[in-house]
Amino acid sequence: MALFLKRASLASVAAGFLVLLYSAAGSGAAAQDKTQSSVQLQPSLSVFNEENTSDALIPAPQAPASLADLVAAEPEAASETSEDINCLAGAIYFEAGNEPLDGQLAVGRVIVNRTRSGRFPASYCGVVYQPSQFSFVRGHHMPAIRTESRKWQNALAIAHIAHDNRWKSSAEGALYFHAARLGSRWQDKVRVAQIENHIFYR
Incomplete structure (x- = not known):
């Protein structure tokens, strides 16, 4: 009986350790995803800065259509x-x-x-x-x-x-x-x- 309890206790400790390990890995992946998404958003946000907006409003010179x-x-x-x-x-x-x-x-x-x-x-x-x-x-x-x-x-x-x-x-x-x-x-x-x-x- 003591042996059975000892084994159950060891299994419980191991299970707790695995839960802790997987939850840490999960939070790391989530943090990485957030980092990546914030990096991906950065270029699209830069489109709206003053410099790019003013450049976009300048029309390109057009060649004459005819003689x-x-x-x-x-x-x-x-x-x-x-x-x-x-x-x-x-x-x-x-x-x-x-x-x-x-x-x-x-x-x-x-x-x-x-x-x-x-x-x-x-x-x-x-x-x-x-x-x-x-x-x-x-x-x-x-x-x-x-x-x-x-x-x-x-x-x-x-x-x-x-x-x-x-x-x-x-x-x-x-x-x-x-x-x-x-x-x-x-x-x-x-x-x-x-x-x-x-x-x-x-």
Whole structure:
């Protein structure tokens, strides 16, 4: 009987020890879970601090949707442009002022491309006034330009855009163009595109 009581007492002590051990482990896991959950909450709370909120409210700059948007956004600064840009704009004005903006840009890019080709003068004025190149040039002079007109403002904007290469032309790489009414005039050149009343070649 004494032996039985002794064994029961030992079993009771062992059971108590196991309960104590499991409850300690359980409280440790719970504490760990709380720690983890508080750490996980931390990044989401940081989203609401002042710095991040003010940054989120600043809209990202958007690229212009069309060439017309880019032209409309170009400041009117005819008096501040260089002589070279005025020569480029003048050629656009006289050669393509009544064409769509893409056609004006293509004419402007032809002149820009010529200055960089090594086969033509290195300045816009040099290209425009090169003998027998542009029919509107008379005796190394351009006709008078109505600088207050929308046509001139568009030509000037297109000149800046062509110079900065801010919009891709439909006739990119062209070095020559002529009126479409003349037919396919240059069989020895590669035709790049036709835009309204002009055909472009390289």
